[in-house]
Structures are given as structure tokens and as C-alpha cells.
Amino acid sequence: MSSDAARGHLALVLHHHLPYVRHPEYEDFMEEDWLHQAVVETYLPLLKVFETLRAEGVPYRVTVSLTPPLISMLDDPLLRGRTQRHIERLVGLAEAEVARTRGDGALAPLARFYRDHFGEARDRYVNGYGRDVVSRYRDLQDSGHLEIITCGATHAYLPLMNGHEPAMRAQIEVAVDHYRRRMGRQPRGIWLPECGYEPGVDRLLADAGLDYFFVDTHALVYGEPRPHYGIFAPVVTGHDVAAFARDPETSHQVWSAEVGYPGDPVYREFYRDLGWDLDLAALRPFLGHHGFRKSMGIKYHRVTGKVALHEKELYDPAAAEHKAAEHAGNFLFNRERQMEYLAGRMDRPPVVVAPYDAELFGHWWFEGPRFLEYFLRKVAFDTTAFRLSTPADVLAEQPVMQRVTPTLSSWGYKGYSEFWLNGVNDWLYRHLHHAQERMTRLADRWREGCDRTRERLLAQAGRELLLAQSSDWAFIMKTGTLVDYAVKRSKEHIDRFLRLAEAVESGRHDEAWLAEVEARDNIFPDIDYRVFCSRPGDILVRGTVQAPPTD
Amino acid sequence: MKPSELSHLKVSELRELAREQKLIGYSQLRKADLVDLIARHLRREARRQAERRRQVAAELGRPLAEIESVAPLVERADTPSAASTAAPAASIAPAPEPPPGEMRDASWYPPELPESYGEDRITLMVRDPHWLFCYWEVTDILRARVRADFSGDPWTVLRIHLLGDGDLVADGWEEGVPEGSRSWYLHTGRPGARFRVELGLKDATGLYRILVASNTVQAPQDQPSGRHGEEWVGLSREAWHRLERTARPRPGSLAGVEFFKHELERMVAARLGGSELAVPSLPRKASGP
Numbered sequence: 001m002s003s004d005a006a007r008g009h010l011a012l013v014l015h016h017h018l019p020y021v022r023h024p025e026y027e028d029f030m031e032e033d034w035l036h037q038a039v040v041e042t043y044l045p046l047l048k049v050f051e052t053l054r055a056e057g058v059p060y061r062v063t064v065s066l067t068p069p070l071i072s073m074l075d076d077p078l079l080r081g082r083t084q085r086h087i088e089r090l091v092g093l094a095e096a097e098v099a100r101t102r103g104d105g106a107l108a109p110l111a112r113f114y115r116d117h118f119g120e121a122r123d124r125y126v127n128g129y130g131r132d133v134v135s136r137y138r139d140l141q142d143s144g145h146l147e148i149i150t151c152g153a154t155h156a157y158l159p160l161m162n163g164h165e166p167a168m169r170a171q172i173e174v175a176v177d178h179y180r181r182r183m184g185r186q187p188r189g190i191w192l193p194e195c196g197y198e199p200g201v202d203r204l205l206a207d208a209g210l211d212y213f214f215v216d217t218h219a220l221v222y223g224e225p226r227p228h229y230g231i232f233a234p235v236v237t238g239h240d241v242a243a244f245a246r247d248p249e250t251s252h253q254v255w256s257a258e259v260g261y262p263g264d265p266v267y268r269e270f271y272r273d274l275g276w277d278l279d280l281a282a283l284r285p286f287l288g289h290h291g292f293r294k295s296m297g298i299k300y301h302r303v304t305g306k307v308a309l310h311e312k313e314l315y316d317p318a319a320a321e322h323k324a325a326e327h328a329g330n331f332l333f334n335r336e337r338q339m340e341y342l343a344g345r346m347d348r349p350p351v352v353v354a355p356y357d358a359e360l361f362g363h364w365w366f367e368g369p370r371f372l373e374y375f376l377r378k379v380a381f382d383t384t385a386f387r388l389s390t391p392a393d394v395l396a397e398q399p400v401m402q403r404v405t406p407t408l409s410s411w412g413y414k415g416y417s418e419f420w421l422n423g424v425n426d427w428l429y430r431h432l433h434h435a436q437e438r439m440t441r442l443a444d445r446w447r448e449g450c451d452r453t454r455e456r457l458l459a460q461a462g463r464e465l466l467l468a469q470s471s472d473w474a475f476i477m478k479t480g481t482l483v484d485y486a487v488k489r490s491k492e493h494i495d496r497f498l499r500l501a502e503a504v505e506s507g508r509h510d511e512a513w514l515a516e517v518e519a520r521d522n523i524f525p526d527i528d529y530r531v532f533c534s535r536p537g538d539i540l541v542r543g544t545v546q547a548p549p550t551d
Numbered sequence: 552m553k554p555s556e557l558s559h560l561k562v563s564e565l566r567e568l569a570r571e572q573k574l575i576g577y578s579q580l581r582k583a584d585l586v587d588l589i590a591r592h593l594r595r596e597a598r599r600q601a602e603r604r605r606q607v608a609a610e611l612g613r614p615l616a617e618i619e620s621v622a623p624l625v626e627r628a629d630t631p632s633a634a635s636t637a638a639p640a641a642s643i644a645p646a647p648e649p650p651p652g653e654m655r656d657a658s659w660y661p662p663e664l665p666e667s668y669g670e671d672r673i674t675l676m677v678r679d680p681h682w683l684f685c686y687w688e689v690t691d692i693l694r695a696r697v698r699a700d701f702s703g704d705p706w707t708v709l710r711i712h713l714l715g716d717g718d719l720v721a722d723g724w725e726e727g728v729p730e731g732s733r734s735w736y737l738h739t740g741r742p743g744a745r746f747r748v749e750l751g752l753k754d755a756t757g758l759y760r761i762l763v764a765s766n767t768v769q770a771p772q773d774q775p776s777g778r779h780g781e782e783w784v785g786l787s788r789e790a791w792h793r794l795e796r797t798a799r800p801r802p803g804s805l806a807g808v809e810f811f812k813h814e815l816e817r818m819v820a821a822r823l824g825g826s827e828l829a830v831p832s833l834p835r836k837a838s839g840p
Contacts, residue, residue: 162674162766198677199769222771225778236784403782408677408771416679416771423570426734429676430686434668491661498665 008339009389009397010379011244013063013214013355014046015191017155019472019489020069020523024078028288031485035073036086037297039133040121042362043074045369047136048124053376054145060376061144061388064137064358065191067151068178069470071134072523075182080131087125090118093286093296097274100282106314110300113317138183147390149189150179150210153524156469157420159198159408160429165538166443167436167465169204170531174466174524176208181526188392189213191355193471194420195246195411200539202237212242212391214355218415219406220245227404232342232350234394235404243406244391249338250354253331261327262365265303266319270364272309274298299366324367328374336385343385351394352386355411424483425474431494432468437540438501439465443532446504454504456514458529461500463521465532468493496521557586563729565589572596578726578735673750675765680742680773685709686734687750689762697752697760705752706730708759711737714745718767725753742773 018038023029053060073079094115101107129136140146152158153174161168172190179187189212190205197215205213212234220227220235220243227235231245254260261267275283275296284291301312302320335352342350361368379388389397412419421429439461446458468490476486496517503509534540557565565585569577572592577585673687698705708725715721728735728750739746746768751761 160676162676198771218773221775222773224772224776225781226776228779228781240784400783403784408769414679416677418678418682421676421678421684426684426686430668430674430688430734431664433674434670488661491664494664495662 007384008343008350008352008386009394010250010335010339010386011063011351011353011389011391011394013065013191013353014358014361015065015151015355016043016070016358017065017067017151017193018070018073018359019470020073020154020467022073022076022079022520022522024520028290030288030290030292030294031482032079032082033086033294035079036083037295038359038363039074039083039125040087040090040118041297041366042359042369043133044121044124045362046358046372047129047133047140049369049373049376050140050145051136053373054140054143058377058380060380061147061390061393062376063147063149063189063390064141065149065151066134066137067155067191067193068153068175069155069523071178071182074133076522084122084126084131087118087122089286090297091115091122093274093283094118094298096282096286097298107300110315110317114298134182141183147188147392148179148183149191150175150187151191152193153178154466154470155193155472156466157194157196157410157417157471157474158192158201159196159410159417160420161436161469162429162433163198163200163539164433164436164440165200165204165540166440166532166534167469168201169207169535170462170466171469172204172208172210173531174527176210177526177531178524194475195219195355195409196417196471197243197406197410198408199238199405202239202241202243205241206239210241211395212244214244214246214353215406216246216409216411216415217248219243219409220404222407222409223404224407225404228402229346229348229350232346232352233348233398234351234391234401235406236401238403238405242391242395242401243404244351244353244394245406246355246411247352250335250352251356253334254354254356254360261331261371262360262368263303264323264327265305266316266323267303268299268315268320268366269301269303269309269312270299270366272299272301272312274300320367321370324370325374328371328378331371331375332378332383336383339386348398351389351398419478420471420474422478425477428474428490431490435465435468435494435497435501439497439532440534440540442501442504443529444534447530447533453509454507455529456518457500457504457509459527460514460518460521461497461504462527462529462532463524464493464497464500464517467521467523468497493521557589558582563731566729566732578728671763673748673763673765675746675748675768677768677770678736680771681738681740683711683737683739683746683748683768683770684734685737685748685765687763688733689750693762697762700760701752701754701758703754703756705754705758705760707732707762708751708753709735709737710749710751710759710761711739712747712749713739713741714747714767718745718747720747739770742770745769 018034021029021031021034023032050060050062094111094117097111098108098115101111125131125133137146137148141148152171154171156168156171158168158171161171175190176187186209188210190210192201192213192215195214195216197213197219202213217231220231223235227233231247234242234244236242252259254262273295275294275298280293283293283296286296287294300315302315304312338352339350342352361372365371376388379386408417409415410417410419442458442461446454449455450458470489473486473490477483500514500517503514557568560568562582562585565582566577569585569589572589574588574592577588580588667688669690670688671690671693673685676684676686678684707728707730709728710725711723712720713722726735726737737748748765749761750763751759753759
């Protein structure tokens with residue numbers, strides 16, 4: 001074996017996800033900003049890092065999950081136009097700021113910094129990419145730099161689906177099918193939404209042709225039997241799918257309040273935003289038609305320290321850049337020590353898995369993409385202790401694994417299901433469970449096909465069910481901001497599902513209404529409702545097994 | 552609701568209030584303790600809100616009296632800063648924005664969902680190693696039929712069954728639930744155990760009649776397994792062939808299935824003599840023949 005094979009593996013995973021938010025019925029919709037902000041602040045900067053390194057011939061391997069709702073929104077013509085409009089408003093505001101701050105020695109350079117920053121973003125999004133972000137990711141996969149994996153169709157939290165296998169399978173298979181169409185190949189792995197796993201999910205992953213997934217640390221540490229290498233080697237589950245566990249140390253260093261990098265005083269302060277500081281009259285031309293204040297993404301201040309927002313000091317981009325390089329060096333140093341420690345105790349190269357929400361990089365932590373670029377460069381040139389690998393790379397090299405059943409778990413608060421099941425969101429599940437069971441009954445009844453109208457009704461019922469299942473709604477209800485919107489979305493999708501199901505059953509429908517709902521909730525245009533059918537041996541309710549269909 | 556008014560409420564109303572306020576551990580409390588629990592919570596909440604308003608006023612450098620009217624900023628002050636994001640954070644929702652108040656015309660408000668679906672069911676769910684959640688609905692027809700077996704006034708109880716080998720009931724207990732409640736959190740304190748619950752009616756004579764029975768669930772573990780048994784297997788042959796096509800090329804190494812066999816032998820050699828080793832031939836996919 002080459003000496004390369006003795007080095008450990010670091011698997012960086014960037015989970016890209018946003019809930020499906022698209023409101024053609026409004027000229028401007030506040031929550032659509034989530035997408036626009038993520039494009040400007042995270043996806044474009046990350047792509048710039050990846051493409052720059054590729055152009056320079058710097059080798060790297062990074063795993064990226066792109067969820068189907070995110071891909072669908074990034075590909076949607078209406079939303080693409082609105083993202084462009086968003087960037088153009090930012091450019092306009094930044095130019096107005098350059099004029100306003102002229103002569104102000106402290107603010108003027110920052111205003112110019114944002115004008116150049118947004119100007120470049122516009123140029124890349126519109127001219128460089130032709131507004132097509134997803135194809136850039138795909139291209140980076142095709143050139144061997146990224147490994148793109150899939151996720152649940154709408155990011156449903158699987159452990160709270162009452163073990164209903166047809167509905168869980170639909171979440172997985174719709175996602176895999178969507179990936180195949182968009183990426184032109186079969187996905188190798190999946191990021192389970194919220195890292196939510198329960199025994200049995202692996203069977204559905206195996207059926208969908210997936211080879212690996214990720215779990216949180218304790219899923220393996222408390223797995224059955226005890227894993228020989230702890231979390232530093234993948235295991236294989238009872239249904240022959242590999243599971244990779246998150247390394248808490250690596251995550252901690254980036255996330256944590258005490259020792260995490262993003263809290264450094266020189267980094268940009270997230271909460272102090274021009275959208276809340278500037279005169280409303282001066283802002284108004286750059287807000288949406290609704291004219292409400294909102295975060296604009298122009299932030300002149302740095303974290304500074306534990307002081308009130310009005311006491312924050314001005315941001316210095318050069319100092320922050322310098323700090324990002326320093327932190328990348330520190331991160332590399334810590335990984336080297338960790339790998340050396342592990343390698344001394346294992347008879348195979350250790351595997352360290354470091355997953356992050358992609359939106360951490362750039363959106364929350366403005367300098368995150370810079371940190372990442374420095375880190376990828378350093379790994380390529382400055383270390384012999386480990387290399388960057390994707391899970392598929394690891395499996396190709398370590399195909400023999402211990403058989404372990406991970407325990408039910410998530411990467412959410414307290415590590416299980418509490419964040420999505422508590423006093424503010426538990427009312428959801430009686431409706432979601434009713435809907436998933438009813439959907440399968442209807443799909444089974446028309447298993448052999450049906451007329452075109454009923455087909456449309458069933459397909460749309462499937463879309464509404466999937467949209468209602470997004471873990472984001474329960475999550476937002478618990479975080480306590482924008483609760484109304486999350487409640488509204490949940491209720492609307494369930495309500496539309498119920499009306500569609502009634503129409504399927506009764507054979508009577510309102511064509512105008514159906515067309516409107518199809519146009520609004522237009523995710524998965526090619527969905528086949530039969531993906532919700534039960535199959536012989538399926539579990540429909542935990543503890544019971546479905547008899548084979550009689551037909 | 553002021554803390555001083557709580558004692559006028561009925562126990563069932565107090566429990567409902569405790570539930571709304573997301574309190575825990577109230578299900579077994581007597582009225583006096585329940586009043587005390589909720590009163591303390593409400594006072595704490597009031598203090599917290601006042602403190603938050605003061606903070607926002609200080610940060611903005613504006614008089615406290617103005618702060619009641621800047622609801623979005625109050626929300627913002629309550630969200631953690633990027634710097635204080637706790638680990639591990641679950642999915643990070645993007646920048647919190649205030650809801651667009653004036654955009655809410657009549658069409659903004661969501662439809663009301665059905666109270667029930669005309670089913671008789673109880674569904675048991677796992678929250679974490681120590682807590683379960685169940686929700687139920689019972690049709691009037693079924694309730695009346697079961698009710699007919701009682702001469703006096705029965706109350707509603709949950710029977711929690713702890714399951715042993717072969718899912719036979721090994722142990723269990725009972726919890727009364729308030730009239731009209733439709734869901735309940737259950738503290739089990741039994742990680743790794745399997746459970747089933749029943750909803751039923753019971754009266755003072757001890758007579759019990761079941762209304763609905765739930766599915767079975769297994770709570771997750773909260774500590775490492777004591778079992779070290781080690782079975783070492785490889786990826787399936789199909790997975791291996793897929794890997795060959797997409798993974799990073801390994802310069803100078805064995806190709807495909809050859810490499811797999813080599814690795815398996817190496818692992819066997821490395822592990823022999825120690826643990827109980829079971830090395831199967833290439834495993835089949837679950838869906839395979």
C-alpha cells in the first residue's frame with residue numbers, strides 16, 4: 001500500500017438546506033429573502049472558493065448535500081428573477097451608501113467594500129452563472145472535487161413519522177429520483193434531515209440504492225453492539241448501509257460559543273445591520289413593496305465583545321481576513337493532533353466526520369468561506385497527517401466494517417426528537433399521520449392507474465403532504481420567531497391535502513382551484529403518486545406488518 | 552391571567568394552562584402545588600419580559616416606554632447571536648425577520664384543521680430515552696358503548712405497558728388524564744425499553760375498560776451498549792461496483808472485488824484471537840434473493 005493509505009480521513013460535509021418558500025401570489029415576500037440571502041452570502045461565496053481552488057489546481061474533496069427543496073428553488077424561474085432583483089437592490093443600496101458616507105473616513109471604505117462585494121455577486125450570479133447555481137455545484141462534482149448527496153424530499157424528520165414506511169420511503173425515493181434527474185447520476189449517500197435516524201430507516205435507504213448516511217455521535221456510541229472504533233470508523237447497519245458519525249470535537253470548534261471561531265471580536269457582527277440603523281426614508285427604495293425594515297446584509301460593525309449592539313465597533317475586513325487565515329491554521333493544527341492521537345490507537349486510518357450547515361459559512365459567519373478556503377489550501381500543501389475524503393472515498397478504502405445498529409437519534413437539541421415534538425408543535429402529528437396514511441390508502445386504491453384528473457389530484461395531494469412534512473415548520477415553531485408563518489404553512493398544506501383527498505374520493509373537483517394550487521405548490525412537477533403505495537412487508541404502523549396487497 | 556387568580560380555576564383548567572405554558576411534571580400534582588407551580592412560572596415570565604425590554608431599550612439607547620412598540624426588535628434581542636450559537640445547533644434558520652404585519656389580509660390567515668378525523672386511535676411516539684408522547688381520538692359511538700359498562704362516573708386513564716420478551720407485558724403503570732385532553736407526555740425513565748399504551752375508562756370500584764390501544768415503540772438508549780460482540784462485514788457487491796465508478800482512484804492498489812477480498816482477509820487476520828468473529832461471505836442486500 002502507498003503511504004497515502006496510512007493517513008487519516010477528514011470528511012467535511014456541508015449541508016445545504018432551506019425550506020420551500022415560494023409565493024407567486026405576492027410581489028415581495030419576506031421569507032423568500034432566506035433564499036436570496038443564502039445565495040448572496042453563502043452559496044456564491046462557497047462556489048467561489050471551490051472554483052478558485054479548482055482553477056489553481058489545488059486538490060480537495062468535500063461532501064455537499066443539496067436538498068430537493070433548495071435545488072427546486074434555485075432552479076425556479078420566478079425565484080431566480082427575485083434573487084437577481086434582491087442583489088440589484090443591494091447594489092443600489094450599497095451605491096447610495098457610498099454617496100451618503102462620502103467624506104466619512106471611517107465608513108466610506110466599508111461602504112465601498114460592500115459596493116464591490118455586491119457588484120461582484122451580481123456579476124457572478126447573472127453573467128457568470130446565468131442565474132443557475134445548481135449546475136455549478138454539479139460541475140464541481142463532475143470534476144471530482146465535490147461529492148453531492150441527497151436528503152429527504154422535503155427535509156421531513158423521519159423518527160416522528162410513526163414508522164409508516166410508505167411515507168418514509170416516499171421522502172427518500174422522491175429525493176433520490178429528483179437527484180438523478182438534476183445531477184445525472186445515482187446519489188451515493190444521504191444526509192438524513194436533522195440527522196434523524198431510527199432503526200429501520202436503513203432498510204429504506206438500502207432499497208433506494210444508497211450506500212451511506214450520517215448520524216450524530218451518540219447514535220454510534222450507544223449503538224448495538226458497542227462499536228469497536230467508536231465514531232472514528234464507519235459501521236454497516238443490519239441492512240448493509242454504511243453509517244458515519246459526527247465528530248463532536250471538530251464541530252465544537254466551529255460552532256461553540258466559548259471556543260468557536262465565529263465569535264472572535266474582529267469578525268463581522270451578524271445582528272447589527274444597516275436595515276435597522278438607517279433612516280427608513282433612505283432605505284425605502286431598496287426594501288420590498290411592503291416597505292418594512294429588514295436585515296439588508298450591509299453590516300458595518302464587528303463582534304467587538306460582550307457589549308450592546310450600539311456599542312459595537314467598526315468592522316475591518318483586512319483584520320478579519322487575517323484572522324480567518326489564523327483560525328484555519330489553528331483548525332489544521334488541531335486536526336493533526338487529533339489524527340495523530342487516533343492513529344496511534346487504531347489499526348486502520350481514522351475517519352473524522354465534520355458536518356456543518358452550509359449557511360453557517362457566510363450567512364452567520366461572514367468570514368466562514370474565507371476560513372474554508374485557507375483550510376483547504378493548507379490541507380493540500382501543509383500536512384501529511386490526514387487528507388480530505390468523501391464517504392465514498394473512505395468506503396472504497398475501508399470496505400470491511402463492523403456491523404452495528406445505531407440508536408434513534410438526531411443532531412438537534414438534546415440529541416433526540418424533543419425539538420420537533422414539544423408543547424408548541426406536537427399538535428401537528430395527528431394531522432400528518434392521518435394524511436400520510438390516507439395518501440397511501442388512496443395510492444394503493446389507484447395502484448393500477450386512473451384517469452388524468454384523478455392522477456393530477458393524487459400527485460398534488462402527494463406534493464402537499466410532502467410540503468407539510470418539512471421538519472422546518474416544527475423547528476421554527478420551537479425557535480419562537482416567525483411562528484405564525486410556520487403554523488400557516490403547516491395548516492395550509494394539510495388543508496389542501498385534505499381537500500384534494502376528498503376530491504379524489506368523491507370524484508368531484510374544482511378545476512380552477514386545482515390549477516391554482518398546482519401553480520403555487522409546484523415542487524416535484526414529475527412526481528408519480530404511486531411512490532406512496534405500500535409494498536408487501538411494509539410497516540404501516542409500528543408493531544404491525546401489512547399483508548401483501550390482494551390484486 | 553394573574554398568579555393571584557389561579558386558585559379560582561378547576562384542576563383540569565390548571566392542567567391545561569400548565570400544558571399551554573409548556574411546564575413539565577405537573578400531571579401528578581395536587582391543586583395547591585399546581586397553583587404554586589404555575590404562579591411561579593408566570594412571575595418568572597413577567598420578569599423575563601421586563602428584563603428583555605430593558606435590554607432592548609439599553610441597546611437602542613431609547614426610553615423604556617417606547618420599547619413596547621418595537622416588537623420585531625424585541626424578537627431579535629431574544630435570538631442568540633452568531634457568536635453564541637450553541638453546539639450542536641440543529642438546522643440554522645436564516646436571519647430572523649419580523650413577520651410582515653400589514654401584508655396580512657384575510658387570505659393570509661390559515662384555515663382551521665379538523666378537530667378529529669372520526670377515528671378511534673391512540674398513537675405512541677418517542678421523544679427521547681426518558682419520555683414518550685401519545686395523542687388520541689375516540690369517537691362518541693365508541694365512548695358511549697364503553698361508558699355503558701359503568702354504573703358510576705368513570706374517568707379516563709392511560710395504561711402504560713412495559714414490554715418484555717416476545718412483547719409480552721412485563722410491567723406497567725397507570726396515569727389519569729384530564730377530561731377532554733387529547734394528548735399526553737409520559738415520563739418513563741426506561742431507556743431502551745419497549746412500550747405500548749392503552750386509553751381506557753376506570754371507576755372507583757377499579758373496573759377498567761379499554762377504549763383504544765397504541766402501536767409499540769422502543770425508547771433509544773442513553774448509554775453505551777455492554778455488548779462487544781463484533782461481526783465484521785463488507786459493503787454489498789452492488790455497492791462495491793458503484794464505488795469503483797465514482798470514488799477517488801487509488802493509485803497502484805488492487806482493483807475492485809479483489810481489493811475487497813484482500814481487505815476482508817486483512818481484517819480477519821488483524822482481529823482473530825480476540826473478539827468473537829463472524830466473517831460471512833459477501834453480504835446480500837436486504838432486497839436480494
